[in-house]
Amino acid sequence: MDKKRVLIVYYTYTHQTKVQLRHFIAGLEGAGIEVVQERLTPIVPYEFPFKTFIRLATAMVVTSFQKRMTIAPVAARCIDFWDCIVLAGPTWSYNPSGPMLDFLDRYGRDVCGGKRVVPFISCRAYWRLHFWTMKRRLNQYGSVVENPIVFNHPVKEPWRSLGLLLKLLGKIAQRRFSWFRQHYPRYGHNEAQRIEAREQGKKLAERLLREPFRSKP
Numbered sequence: 001m002d003k004k005r006v007l008i009v010y011y012t013y014t015h016q017t018k019v020q021l022r023h024f025i026a027g028l029e030g031a032g033i034e035v036v037q038e039r040l041t042p043i044v045p046y047e048f049p050f051k052t053f054i055r056l057a058t059a060m061v062v063t064s065f066q067k068r069m070t071i072a073p074v075a076a077r078c079i080d081f082w083d084c085i086v087l088a089g090p091t092w093s094y095n096p097s098g099p100m101l102d103f104l105d106r107y108g109r110d111v112c113g114g115k116r117v118v119p120f121i122s123c124r125a126y127w128r129l130h131f132w133t134m135k136r137r138l139n140q141y142g143s144v145v146e147n148p149i150v151f152n153h154p155v156k157e158p159w160r161s162l163g164l165l166l167k168l169l170g171k172i173a174q175r176r177f178s179w180f181r182q183h184y185p186r187y188g189h190n191e192a193q194r195i196e197a198r199e200q201g202k203k204l205a206e207r208l209l210r211e212p213f214r215s216k217p
């Protein structure tokens with residue numbers, strides 16, 4: 001039997017998507033799926049951390065209007081037969097990130113048209129508009145969009161938002177036992193979510209083996 005092939009197109013800014021994907025891919029590959037990864041690279045990325053609050057606030061405002069961030073050309077090998085395509089990345093101001101929006105505009109139809117697509121989202125908390133935006137666009141390309149795989153930051157508010165803000169400004173508390181750390185042990189996803197990502201990879205692999213889907217590019 002042919003090996004099932006999955007393309008993962010992803011963008012990551014603070015590496016949370018990347019880390020979750022590493023475990024997800026281990027789940028896929030462990031079940032015998034061939035995985036090809038394509039990282040989206042903005043030509044002019046945001047600085048990290050943001051040097052001033054004004055710059056961060058500006059980024060938050062422009063991304064809420066779905067500002068595109070131009071990416072370097074994606075590899076030609078992406079336009080191929082795939083059993084499934086995973087589009088992975090963070091939520092930015094309720095929307096897909098600027099690089100993912102640029103990918104959807106310029107390559108979405110050629111790469112994802114007529115294919116089975118699984119959105120994979122890393123966010124603080126709010127992912128629904130991000131998913132609906134992707135789904136609406138991919139439906140126009142004739143893609144079959146499956147339920148998203150979503151990872152929220154697993155900390156209570158207001159610490160979750162405060163922690164994100166401090167992380168983006170490069171000011172996360174350094175001392176291990178600081179007062180803030182008691183409420184906000186770390187930025188981003190935790191070990192349980194990494195295990196969950198691996199399980200999701202395994203589940204997708206089982207589904208691909210059970211319900212083959214392959215359409216022409």
Ligand SMILES: Cc1cc2nc3c(=O)[nH]c(=O)nc-3n(C[C@H](O)[C@H](O)[C@H](O)COP(=O)(O)O)c2cc1C
Pocket residue numbers: 011012013014015016017018059060063089090091092093094095122123124125126127164168188
């Ligand atoms: C400019 C910007 C805007 C963001 N807006 C949101 C948002 O609206 N909702 C949300 O849940 N998370 C938001 N986040 C947080 C990221 O989605 C979250 O930190 C994610 O885990 C980052 O993934 P990455 O490390 O792969 O880039 C925002 C982050 C940035 C940098």
